Amino acid sequence: MSAAPPIVMTREQSDICACTHPRILVEANAGAGKTTTAAMKIARLVEQGANPSRILALSYTEPGVQAYLAAFERLGLKPELARAIRVGTLEDFCAARLKWLENWVVERLNRAEQVRPAVLAAIASARESVSGRYAGEFALDGSGEFAVEGLLDEFAQIKGSMQLLRQEEGFRITPDSAGELGRDFTTLAVYHCYESQRCHFVDPAGEPRVKFRYAGDATYDLARILASDDPSFSWERHPLRLKLDAVILDEMHDSNWAMFTVLQALLAVNDGVQFLGVGDRDQVIHARDGADAYFMGPGFAAFIGEPQRLPLTETRRFGAGIAQPLARLAHKPYPSHAALQSRVEIRQAGSAAELIGWINDALTRRPGLRPDSPRSQLALLLRHPSAATELEHGLRRQAIRYQSVGFTSYLERPEVLFVRLLFAAAVRLPDQFRSALLAPAKRAAWEFIGGVVLDADAAQTAQVVEQASEANFAEFVLPALLRQTPHQAASRQVQQAMRLAASDRIEDLPRAIAALDIRQLARRVFVQVEAAEDSERSLQGLVRASQSYASISEFLRSLLAHDYDAHAEKWAGERIILSSIEAAKGLEFEHVIIPDLNRSDFDGERADERNLFYVAASRARQQLTLVHRPGQASSYLRHFVSN
Numbered sequence: 001m002s003a004a005p006p007i008v009m010t011r012e013q014s015d016i017c018a019c020t021h022p023r024i025l026v027e028a029n030a031g032a033g034k035t036t037t038a039a040m041k042i043a044r045l046v047e048q049g050a051n052p053s054r055i056l057a058l059s060y061t062e063p064g065v066q067a068y069l070a071a072f073e074r075l076g077l078k079p080e081l082a083r084a085i086r087v088g089t090l091e092d093f094c095a096a097r098l099k100w101l102e103n104w105v106v107e108r109l110n111r112a113e114q115v116r117p118a119v120l121a122a123i124a125s126a127r128e129s130v131s132g133r134y135a136g137e138f139a140l141d142g143s144g145e146f147a148v149e150g151l152l153d154e155f156a157q158i159k160g161s162m163q164l165l166r167q168e169e170g171f172r173i174t175p176d177s178a179g180e181l182g183r184d185f186t187t188l189a190v191y192h193c194y195e196s197q198r199c200h201f202v203d204p205a206g207e208p209r210v211k212f213r214y215a216g217d218a219t220y221d222l223a224r225i226l227a228s229d230d231p232s233f234s235w236e237r238h239p240l241r242l243k244l245d246a247v248i249l250d251e252m253h254d255s256n257w258a259m260f261t262v263l264q265a266l267l268a269v270n271d272g273v274q275f276l277g278v279g280d281r282d283q284v285i286h287a288r289d290g291a292d293a294y295f296m297g298p299g300f301a302a303f304i305g306e307p308q309r310l311p312l313t314e315t316r317r318f319g320a321g322i323a324q325p326l327a328r329l330a331h332k333p334y335p336s337h338a339a340l341q342s343r344v345e346i347r348q349a350g351s352a353a354e355l356i357g358w359i360n361d362a363l364t365r366r367p368g369l370r371p372d373s374p375r376s377q378l379a380l381l382l383r384h385p386s387a388a389t390e391l392e393h394g395l396r397r398q399a400i401r402y403q404s405v406g407f408t409s410y411l412e413r414p415e416v417l418f419v420r421l422l423f424a425a426a427v428r429l430p431d432q433f434r435s436a437l438l439a440p441a442k443r444a445a446w447e448f449i450g451g452v453v454l455d456a457d458a459a460q461t462a463q464v465v466e467q468a469s470e471a472n473f474a475e476f477v478l479p480a481l482l483r484q485t486p487h488q489a490a491s492r493q494v495q496q497a498m499r500l501a502a503s504d505r506i507e508d509l510p511r512a513i514a515a516l517d518i519r520q521l522a523r524r525v526f527v528q529v530e531a532a533e534d535s536e537r538s539l540q541g542l543v544r545a546s547q548s549y550a551s552i553s554e555f556l557r558s559l560l561a562h563d564y565d566a567h568a569e570k571w572a573g574e575r576i577i578l579s580s581i582e583a584a585k586g587l588e589f590e591h592v593i594i595p596d597l598n599r600s601d602f603d604g605e606r607a608d609e610r611n612l613f614y615v616a617a618s619r620a621r622q623q624l625t626l627v628h629r630p631g632q633a634s635s636y637l638r639h640f641v642s643n
């Protein structure tokens with residue numbers, strides 16, 4: 001098996017580092033060394049005496065940030081220098097610049113559940129404000145609870161593409177104008193109210209403020225301030241004037257209008273700043289939020305200026321065994337470094353148990369792992385990680401340690417923590433939570449029973465819930481919650497489930513979980529329909545996991561033991577990785593397994609779906625294992641069959 005070659009700068013990399021053109025773009029295949037070269041460029045600038053704090057290294061995602069840091073380490077950049085470089089996501093950078101500009105900390109909300117009250121309020125006010133001849137066009141009946149998920153998706157697209165801001169002055173939202181933009185009138189009417197509430201909020205001191213920011217809002221808000229005719233800053237006091245020497249942008253293919261607007265301003269106001277952007281148009285996986293390779297192509301020349309384009313030709317991650325099928329998949333040349341060898345294998349698995357058989361094989365025979373490599377060099381990249389309950393359960397049974405990345409392990413999902421809390425109280429078992437999980441478990445109980453999300457308005461209750469010890473929660477807070485909740489039907493379901501579980505007989509656990517009717521409780525709590533369905537699936541997984549235990553208490557104790565084990569430092573390298581594909585962007589592993597490559601699960605002509613597969617398949621260094629159900633192979637596999 002080929003050992004990882006030492007990093008010796010190639011001619012192309014050296015050309016990129018030496019190039020003094022103020023605007024450099026590198027479009028290259030996955031694994032061609034884009035992040036490494038970006039890090040080399042930074043290291044070169046530092047060597048030449050640049051102040052590291054005047055170098056801004058941006059990425060769009062947290063894994064992208066990690067990839068920079070890993071590359072600095074591989075290149076041997078001194079840790080104190082690496083720490084001084086401004087490395088981060090564009091969203092965090094924008095949030096920090098807005099804080100400076102606004103002199104005020106705006107709350108950042110990360111979960112859809114947290115913004116749901118604002119969306120529901122916007123639906124109500126949009127319905128009221130749509131009057132006169134358009135009243136009949138408002139298409140949402142009732143509270144609109146079930147529409148929240150779709151609306152948030154559309155809002156992200158509208159913001160990412162800055163679609164409304166790019167309309168002519170005097171643009172009004174009407175059924176006709178909405179239709180011309182390819183959107184429906186109701187969505188735009190609600191969007192308008194949602195943004196008015198979010199952005200034109202008056203604080204108790206009478207100051208106009210932004211109330212909160214959800215994912216992507218910091219970038220969008222900064223972009224709209226930059227693009228406004230009447231900006232809240234002066235040229236001398238500009239939020240992006242940071243005396244930067246260099247701006248380096250990884251994952252540039254994922255740029256959308258809002259991101260690009262910030263980039264454009266950043267380059268315009270920092271005199272003499274050098275720019276290097278790297279990307280691969282086949283890795284665009286956020287097209288729904290307006291990501292477009294256009295910004296690396298004609299868009300760049302049109303809005304920023306003609307760049308110097310430089311190549312990185314060969315992939316240095318894997319050999320021809322993986323590169324050739326990827327060339328066929330992406331219809332492009334895909335040269336690979338001659339010294340690298342990689343293998344692809346296609347396997348069939350009709351069940352989670354069979355898949356675990358392949359994982360066991362990968363760990364015992366180690367066809368893709370070097371003799372001294374830790375198990376964390378084996379990664380399973382999952383298209384639908386929330387459907388991995390069976391897989392996780394099977395791994396637990398076989399005592400194969402794993403780490404979930406980019407998604408929450410089903411054992412830490414709110415409905416599972418909720419059930420554990422309820423059942424521990426029912427069988428009077430104390431101390432069933434690691435401290436890190438107790439708070440989310442209590443919050444889950446509050447949300448499922450109360451049906452409302454903890455927010456500033458529920459501050460007092462939040463405090464009681466947050467501060468209660470596990471014993472106090474079980475003895476006082478939980479009964480009070482069950483008595484006082486406005487959702488008395490939910491309260492009855494929970495009490496019935498607890499009565500059944502109180503027997504401590506493992507045979508009663510399935511009935512107790514059925515009595516809970518989690519799907520109904522979850523519909524009130526989650527924004528996304530899929531999340532409510534996942535709740536049901538993860539509790540089914542929990543029922544299956546319980547079968548081999550003698551009692552409910554014994555099962556609960558085993559879950560606690562698993563929690564400690566799953567977070568113990570000593571096993572860090574001994575856990576295989578279970579990751580969403582999105583979270584694996586920019587990363588690489590010696591052996592990658594992609595399960596569920598079935599026609600019904602991971603297939604299709606849509607560019608972002610195909611790109612997601614391209615991203616997943618290009619993470620492997622030595623071995624790529626593609627797994628499908630018998631007779632249901634995804635069409636993507638046809639590119640790999642001749643291997």
Ligand SMILES: Nc1ncnc2c1ncn2[C@@H]1O[C@H](COP(=O)(O)OP(=O)(O)OP(=O)(O)O)[C@@H](O)[C@H]1O
Pocket residue numbers: 005006007008009010013028029030031032033034035036037074280315316317585586587588618
């Ligand atoms: N000059 C070099 N010599 C040896 N290995 C190299 C060299 N340059 C890059 N590599 C290795 O090639 C692999 C891929 O590099 P890198 O992650 O930078 O690629 P990338 O183009 O950013 O990939 P992706 O598009 O998937 O994010 C890494 O293991 C890196 O260490």
